[in-house]
Amino acid sequence: MRILVVEDERRLCNIIKRGLLEEGYAVDTAYDGEDGEYLAETNPYDLIILDIMLPKKDGIEICGELRLKRVNMPVLMLTAKDTVEDRVKGLDAGADDYLVKPFAFNELLARVRALLRREGLSKSPRLQVGDLVLDTLTREVWQGQRKIELTSKEYVILEYFMRHPNMVITRTMLEEHAWDYEFDSMSNLIDVYIRRLRRKIDERGQTSLIQTVRGAGYRLREV
Amino acid sequence: MRFAKSIKFRLTIWYLGILGALLLVFAAVAYLTLSNSLYQGLDNSLMLGAAQLENSLEVDDGSIGLQQDNQFNFDEQSVEIMLLYDDQGHLMQSWGKRVEIPQINTLLGEALAGRSLFITSHMGSGQEIRLYAAPFEDATGVHAAVVVGRSTAEIKDVLERLRYILIFAILVTVALAGGGGLFLANRALKPVEQIARTAREIEESDLSRRIEVRSEDELGRLASTLNQMIGRLERAFGRQRQFTADASHELRTPLAVIQAESTLSLRKERTENDYRKSLKLISREVAHMSTLVDKLLFLARSDIGKEQLNLEAVNLKELIADLALEIDPLCQEKRIECKLGPLENLVVNGDKVELKQLLLNLLDNAVRYTPKGGTVSVVLVRKGETVLVAIKDSGIGIPEEHIPHIFERFYRVDKARSRTEGGAGLGLSICQHIAKVHGGRIEVESQVGQGSTFSVFLPLFAKS
Numbered sequence: 001m002r003i004l005v006v007e008d009e010r011r012l013c014n015i016i017k018r019g020l021l022e023e024g025y026a027v028d029t030a031y032d033g034e035d036g037e038y039l040a041e042t043n044p045y046d047l048i049i050l051d052i053m054l055p056k057k058d059g060i061e062i063c064g065e066l067r068l069k070r071v072n073m074p075v076l077m078l079t080a081k082d083t084v085e086d087r088v089k090g091l092d093a094g095a096d097d098y099l100v101k102p103f104a105f106n107e108l109l110a111r112v113r114a115l116l117r118r119e120g121l122s123k124s125p126r127l128q129v130g131d132l133v134l135d136t137l138t139r140e141v142w143q144g145q146r147k148i149e150l151t152s153k154e155y156v157i158l159e160y161f162m163r164h165p166n167m168v169i170t171r172t173m174l175e176e177h178a179w180d181y182e183f184d185s186m187s188n189l190i191d192v193y194i195r196r197l198r199r200k201i202d203e204r205g206q207t208s209l210i211q212t213v214r215g216a217g218y219r220l221r222e223v
Numbered sequence: 224m225r226f227a228k229s230i231k232f233r234l235t236i237w238y239l240g241i242l243g244a245l246l247l248v249f250a251a252v253a254y255l256t257l258s259n260s261l262y263q264g265l266d267n268s269l270m271l272g273a274a275q276l277e278n279s280l281e282v283d284d285g286s287i288g289l290q291q292d293n294q295f296n297f298d299e300q301s302v303e304i305m306l307l308y309d310d311q312g313h314l315m316q317s318w319g320k321r322v323e324i325p326q327i328n329t330l331l332g333e334a335l336a337g338r339s340l341f342i343t344s345h346m347g348s349g350q351e352i353r354l355y356a357a358p359f360e361d362a363t364g365v366h367a368a369v370v371v372g373r374s375t376a377e378i379k380d381v382l383e384r385l386r387y388i389l390i391f392a393i394l395v396t397v398a399l400a401g402g403g404g405l406f407l408a409n410r411a412l413k414p415v416e417q418i419a420r421t422a423r424e425i426e427e428s429d430l431s432r433r434i435e436v437r438s439e440d441e442l443g444r445l446a447s448t449l450n451q452m453i454g455r456l457e458r459a460f461g462r463q464r465q466f467t468a469d470a471s472h473e474l475r476t477p478l479a480v481i482q483a484e485s486t487l488s489l490r491k492e493r494t495e496n497d498y499r500k501s502l503k504l505i506s507r508e509v510a511h512m513s514t515l516v517d518k519l520l521f522l523a524r525s526d527i528g529k530e531q532l533n534l535e536a537v538n539l540k541e542l543i544a545d546l547a548l549e550i551d552p553l554c555q556e557k558r559i560e561c562k563l564g565p566l567e568n569l570v571v572n573g574d575k576v577e578l579k580q581l582l583l584n585l586l587d588n589a590v591r592y593t594p595k596g597g598t599v600s601v602v603l604v605r606k607g608e609t610v611l612v613a614i615k616d617s618g619i620g621i622p623e624e625h626i627p628h629i630f631e632r633f634y635r636v637d638k639a640r641s642r643t644e645g646g647a648g649l650g651l652s653i654c655q656h657i658a659k660v661h662g663g664r665i666e667v668e669s670q671v672g673q674g675s676t677f678s679v680f681l682p683l684f685a686k687s
Contacts, residue, residue: 011504012480019487053472080475081468101479105486 001116001156002026002177004043006036006059007051007078012101016049019105020112024139024152026180033057040066044176045073047115049108052079052090060093067094074115078103113137127162130222132201132209134162141201148200153178157193158201161210161220170217194218230415231408238404243397250389257385261378262353266341269355272371273339276305277359280367287315287359287367304352304372310335310365322346324372330356334368343375351375414442422449430457469633469648473515477508484508518649522632525656532574532660536684539603539610540566542575546582547601553590554599562600569603569610570684573661578681581657584650585614585677593618593674605683609663612679620671629667630655654679 003025007013020027030036033054052059077090082100127134133142141148156178202208211219281290297318305318312331339357352372359367421434434446488501524530554561589599597617625636633648658665662682669675
C-alpha cells in the first residue's frame with residue numbers, strides 16, 4: 001500500500017512518514033500544495049494524507065481538483081482547523097475522512113487502515129484467500145494453524161495480492177503500490193520478493209499460490 | 224410613550240405650536256379690526272342720524288319744532304331709536320322702538336350742557352344698546368337734545384359668527400396641518416427607521432452586510448458613515464479572527480508534533496537511543512512552543528495596554544556591543560561577518576529589556592536570513608533629535624510586495640522556509656510595537672538577493 005503525505009510542517013511530516021514506514025507502507029511526502037497535487041496526479045496512491053493549510057495551494061483546493069480530474073483514491077484530511085464548518089468543507093471537497101491535529105498515532109493508523117479497507121473488496125480487517133489469512137491489525141499471516149513470518153515488504157506485497165485475489169497484478173501495480181517513488185523499476189527486486197514469498201507460503205509439492213501470468217504479471221489463486 | 228419621545232412627534236408638536244400661535248395672532252388681529260370697524264360704523268351712523276334730525280329742526284320763537292317742509296325720514300335701517308327732548312328735558316317726540324333707557328338722565332344732562340357723548344347701555348332684557356346724545360344749539364344756546372340709539376345685537380351676532388368661523392378654521396387647519404406634518408415627518412424619517420433596523424439586524428457574524436444608501440441628503444450621509452464604521456468593524460473582526468486562527472494553528476502544530484511523536488514512540492518497545500531521539504524532538508517542540516506562548520502573551524499584554532515600561536537612560540552603544548557578543552556564536556557558525564560601527568555614544572529613555580529584545584530580534588533575523596559568508600552590519604548615529612540604529616544584512620532580501628505586511632502578526636514572506644527556521648512570524652510585529660511605545664518607528668529597505676536594512680528611529684534622551 002502506497003501513501004502520499006502532503007504536510008508543510010516538515011517535522012510532523014517526517015514523524016508521519018516514519019510511523020507509516022514502520023507499518024510497512026510505502027510513503028512519499030510533499031511539503032507544499034503544488035508538489036502534492038503533482039504527485040497525486042501522476043502516481044496511483046492507495047491513500048493521500050492531506051493537510052489543509054499548505055503553502056501555494058490549500059488542501060481543500062487540491063482535493064476538489066483531484067476529484068474533478070477523476071483521481072479517486074481515498075483522501076484523509078489532516079488539519080488544525082476543527083470547527084464544524086471546516087470539517088464539512090473538507091468532506092464536501094471530496095475528502096473521505098477528517099482528522100484534527102493534534103492526533104494520536106494509533107488513531108491515524110486505524111483511520112488509514114479503515115480507508116484502505118474501504119477501497120478493497122473486503123470490509124473485514126482480516127483478509128482470507130483459501131486457507132491463507134492476513135490480519136491487517138496484528139500484521140500476522142496464518143496458513144491454517146501455521147504462522148508465517150514475513151518481512152515488512154513481503155507482508156505489503158502479500159497484502160496487496162490478498163486484497164485483489166484472482167486478479168492479474170502487473171509488476172507496475174506492485175511497484176506503484178508497494179514502493180515509493182525512489183524505487184528503481186529497472187531492478188528485478190520484485191521477482192526476488194515474489195520468489196521469497198512463494199517459498200514461505202507454498203506447501204511443498206503443490207503448485208504455487210502465486211501464479212505467473214506470462215507477459216502480464218502474477219495472480220494469487222484461490223484454492 | 225415611545226411615540227411621544229420620537230422626533231417626528233416632537234417635530235409635529237413644534238410645528239403645530241408655531242402654526243397655532245400664528246393663526247391665533249392672525250385671527251385676533253382680524254377679529255379686533257373688524258369689531259372696531261363695526262362699532263365705529265355704528266357710531267358713525269348714530270351721529271349721522273342725529274345730524275339728520277338736527278338739520279330738520281328749527282327754532283321758532285324760542286320753541287323747537289320740525290321744519291314745515293320736513294325732509295326728515297326716520298330710517299330704521301340705521302337708527303332704531305330716536306328721541307327729541309326740549310331744553311327742560313321733556314320728551315318732545317320719539318321715533319322707532321319704545322324702550323326704557325336706564326341712563327337717560329346722564330345723557331340728557333350732558334347733552335343739555337352742550338356736550339355730545341356715546342354710551343353703551345344695558346337694557347333689562349340683557350340686550351345692549353349704543354346711545355348717542357347731542358345738543359341742538361345755535362348762537363343763543365342749547366335748545367334741545369337729540370338721543371339716538373341702536374342695538375348692538377347685529378354686530379354681536381356678526382362677531383360671534385366670526386368667532387365661530389375663526390375657531391373652527393383654526394382647529395381644522397391645525398388638525399390638517401398636524402396630520403400633514405406627521406405624514407411629512409414620517410416620510411422624512413422613514414429612512415432613519417430603516418437604518419436603525421438594518422443596523423440592529425447586522426450581527427457580528429454578518430458584518431459584510433451594509434445599509435442601503437438611497438439618497439445623498441443628510442440621512443444618506445449618515446447611512447454611508449455607518450457603513451464605513453461597519454466596514455472598519457468588519458476589518459477589525461476579520462483581523463481578530465485571522466489572528467485567532469493563526470495563533471491556534473501555530474500552537475496546534477507543535478502539539479501535533481509532540482502528540483504524534485510520543486504516541487508513535489509508545490506503540491512498541493524501542494531502543495534507548497530511539498527513546499532519546501523522541502524525547503529530544505519533543506523537548507525541542509516544547510521549547511518552541513513556550514517561546515511562542517511568551518510572544519503571544521507579550522502581544523496580548525501590549526494589546527490591552529497593560530505592559531509597564533521601566534524607563535531608564537539606556538546607552539545604546541553599550542547595548543549593541545553586548546548584543547554583538549551574544550550573537551557572535553551564531554555568526555561564527557554561519558561564517559557571517561558582523562561589522563559594528565560607527566557607533567556613537569547615544570542614550571535613549573527606554574525600557575532596557577524591551578529595547579534589547581527589539582534589537583536582538585532584528586539582529587537574529589539578519590543573521591537567519593543571510594547565507595553563509597555574508598555580512599551583517601550595525602550602525603548607531605544621531606539624526607537631529609532622533610537616534611538611528613540601522614541593521615543591514617547581505618541576505619536574501621524581501622520581495623517588494625511583502626514589505627507592507629512584514630510587521631503583521633503571523634505574516635511570513637516564505638511560509639515553508641521560515642517555519643523550518645523556527646520563526647512564527649511574530650518577531651517583527653513585536654519589534655514594531657516596542658519601537659512604537661518608545662515613541663519611535665522602524666523603516667525597512669530591501670532588495671531581493673541584495674539584502675535588507677532595518678532602520679530603528681528612537682527619540683534621543685533629552686539630557687544626553
